[in-house]
Amino acid sequence: MGEIVLSIDAMGGDRGPAAVVAGIAQSAARDASLRFIVHGDEAQILPLVTARGISGVCEIRHAADVVTMEDKPSAVLRSGKSTSMWSTIEAVRSKEAAVAVSCGNTGALMAISMIRLRKLPGVNRPAIACLWPSHNPQGFNVMLDVGADIKAEARDLLQYALMGMSYARNGLGLERPRVGLLNVGTEEHKGRAELKVANDLIAAAADDAQFDYVGFVEGGDLPSARVDVIVTDGFTGNIALKTGEGTAKLAFELLRQNLMSTLLSKIGALIARGALKKLAARIDPRRVNGGVFLGLNGTVVKSHGGADETGVAAAIGLAAALARSGFQDRLAARVASSGMSAQDDSLDAETAEAQASDRSDTELMGSEGAGDQK
């Protein structure tokens, strides 16, 4: 296997460059074919890279500025060219690196990615896909969009189905993914008008694109084994994602409280600690760390803002898997072959910039957005 080059934003995460460099070191130790272009403040990064003994696989690319979690996407587009995030995306744009990874501000990352990488021909709205713990053999389902755009028309939902299916095939190794459309019921007459149209469009596309369409699915199916890819708009997807995270957190806090409530339960918990640790690992959000931006000329993995070493390594592992599978080219071919022409392929750069800039404060989510996904 040849070398795989990843572009890593060392700045902008809640834990700073130390956690990112530690994650790189963990990934490098696991996979000798990985090379890294590391973006950020050289004065901080160089000692960390040296101390970890990974200078041989890392090229540090100095960037003076950092996008903070509070920065507005539109402001970053105007004056963010000297940031590590911008530099990280540039290395994918120039084809020096296969995939970009950043722990920073989601809205800003999506805005920069849209402006610099541009949308894939045939794609109207890019999407963010996340992994969702499930009963499936692969352990996860894919859900998209979880926050790139609060709106989605029927044909956007079809594109999400195709992009999510391609991601599941290349990222999770599923030959024939099962795709479902999120709705409030499984009967065909239910739900919003655009969902009924999307239902027909996706069903019609299934044969050609070699996936199984299971029809409408409900919120309760998100962790289920009856579907691999769940398609929804970014508003609903983001609410579902955060609701699921909040519920899981509440459940395990209550478990901890109850197990610590009496001496007897503490003893029981101590005896069962192996099983409880395995459970914690199974649902550890760090293991599924990485939302993927789909529908651009280049793949971008958004790591959780609070990711530690393990979380960063998981995001890098996902990026490496996608790079190795040739995912970006397959996805582009899939979307192109769906026969839909983009509405705005012919936009000049200035118009696109204005559009993204306008969108970034309204439709894209900022620091509190999908950046907090698993």
Next chain:
Amino acid sequence: MGEIVLSIDAMGGDRGPAAVVAGIAQSAARDASLRFIVHGDEAQILPLVTARGISGVCEIRHAADVVTMEDKPSAVLRSGKSTSMWSTIEAVRSKEAAVAVSCGNTGALMAISMIRLRKLPGVNRPAIACLWPSHNPQGFNVMLDVGADIKAEARDLLQYALMGMSYARNGLGLERPRVGLLNVGTEEHKGRAELKVANDLIAAAADDAQFDYVGFVEGGDLPSARVDVIVTDGFTGNIALKTGEGTAKLAFELLRQNLMSTLLSKIGALIARGALKKLAARIDPRRVNGGVFLGLNGTVVKSHGGADETGVAAAIGLAAALARSGFQDRLAARVASSGMSAQDDSLDAETAEAQASDRSDTELMGSEGAGDQK
């Protein structure tokens, strides 16, 4: 305290009249002031009531037919007048009973309730409110709408805020409930256009209606202690509700699997079983059994279709609490004082019936809808 009369649909739940009558008996034993009008097949109900020794507090009202979970709301409106569900709502319409309780088909129950009870003056869209386990002292938050209607305009969301606040005050005993509006971020510039308008409307109404408006909340805040009432449209609310339920179920299935995986963990679980049982009881969906229909001339509690004796008793307990607090009159006064005039108060009965009939197959959720809520 005077007698409280509740109207109970004995049919239509997954477990049949036996579970409903058992739930009535449990409630009657707990609260001697309760009286019940029990609707359904007398041949089945009479022996059950006699065997439980609750003939003295139950009046059986025979209804020949049953609404099944598969029946379409529009069909029930056309030909459901002889069903136990219809009869159950009639007893509230005629003011014989204070609150109705049914385990049956949600869509049909909402359709009948809308046609027979009619919307409160000032209310455009009725809503279904559910209770959500939370970190708050009261143990629950209120969320609405979780599935009466897939659409909600800004002024509908304001009405949900007022209705949910009134429910929290009278049902949960919160003097000054904190209300939040569900969105994809907490910044004011984020989210859909109608949410920004609703944000302003609700903020402006807070002082008069004596609640605290905390602004936008996210999916992760649903179980949090920073809000008591979460306002959203029925599409998003239903997805969130089912996502939360599905996630909690997955978490506890994984807990069980892991605890049963080794001899040691089984021993630990056995020793800690008291704490684990307390945990199970804390998140037992039967304890929070009862979605409440708000915005009609009469209160209807929708119990889970699969509710057992304990679940039915919880729904009856909620109905009794609402009846005792004079909730319905307070809610009506609250909505009326909000100064909004209804768009269609002057509809004649025929138009209203056509509207509900049309809506019932599209916007209202059927048997797979919010009926499966906690």
